[in-house]
Amino acid sequence: MLPKTKMTIGRSVLLIATMLISLSAQAQPAPTTAQVQMIKQKVGSAIKFADDSWAQVFRYNSAQFQMPGVFYGGDGAYYDPNEHKIFLKMGFLWENVYRASEMTRFQDDGDLGAIIILWHEYGHSIQRMLGVKFAHTIDYELQADCLAGATFGMAERAKLIDPGDEDEAHNSLLYARDSSGTDHRAKTAHGSGSQRIASFDLGRKGGANACRLPWPQTLSRR
Numbered sequence: 001m002l003p004k005t006k007m008t009i010g011r012s013v014l015l016i017a018t019m020l021i022s023l024s025a026q027a028q029p030a031p032t033t034a035q036v037q038m039i040k041q042k043v044g045s046a047i048k049f050a051d052d053s054w055a056q057v058f059r060y061n062s063a064q065f066q067m068p069g070v071f072y073g074g075d076g077a078y079y080d081p082n083e084h085k086i087f088l089k090m091g092f093l094w095e096n097v098y099r100a101s102e103m104t105r106f107q108d109d110g111d112l113g114a115i116i117i118l119w120h121e122y123g124h125s126i127q128r129m130l131g132v133k134f135a136h137t138i139d140y141e142l143q144a145d146c147l148a149g150a151t152f153g154m155a156e157r158a159k160l161i162d163p164g165d166e167d168e169a170h171n172s173l174l175y176a177r178d179s180s181g182t183d184h185r186a187k188t189a190h191g192s193g194s195q196r197i198a199s200f201d202l203g204r205k206g207g208a209n210a211c212r213l214p215w216p217q218t219l220s221r222r
């Protein structure tokens with residue numbers, strides 16, 4: 001009898017766990033296979049666009065470009081400087097895509113909600129390629145937002161940006177802002193909503209140069 005009872009308890013725990021999972025998932029539906037495909041396809045084009053555009057910017061500035069790897073997996077989104085690889089969790093991308101499309105009342109697919117995350121992480125890979133050094137996390141983060149903005153600006157000039165895309169990008173940045181009162185020296189600091197948007201817009205309007213990257217030429221002039 002004992003093992004059987006144990007199994008029943010095990011089952012009901014499992015059932016409650018399943019119920020909790022489906023309850024929390026109700027807030028936001030899980031992506032359909034087609035939606036996952038859509039995200040992969042859009043993010044795939046955004047990776048290619050970033051690779052091509054930044055290879056060109058690096059060439060122009062006589063710097064060595066090394067294409068970062070991009071993989072689906074890991075937790076959230078991050079850049080691993082040791083492997084020079086970007087990791088994007090599909091569930092996290094979907095969260096941002098869903099929120100972005102919800103914001104435009106589903107009139108847009110919300111693609112920039114995910115793409116801006118990729119371009120931000122791509123910004124971290126650019127920092128690594130150029131040996132950027134800052135004292136605080138927040139400076140790396142805001143520069144990565146600026147670089148994401150610069151990529152957005154290049155895509156805009158290439159006529160790849162839809163009308164709702166800017167709002168979607170802003171929305172993703174705002175969602176990942178620091179809660180008010182966060183110390184700017186904190187290890188996790190990414191910047192307030194207005195700081196993040198301002199950095200993004202700086203890069204978007206001013207291009208890569210506005211993000212103050214230490215290009216080899218700039219270094220040798222010092």
Ligand SMILES: [Zn+2]
Nearest residue numbers: 120124141144
């Ligand atoms: Zn970051």
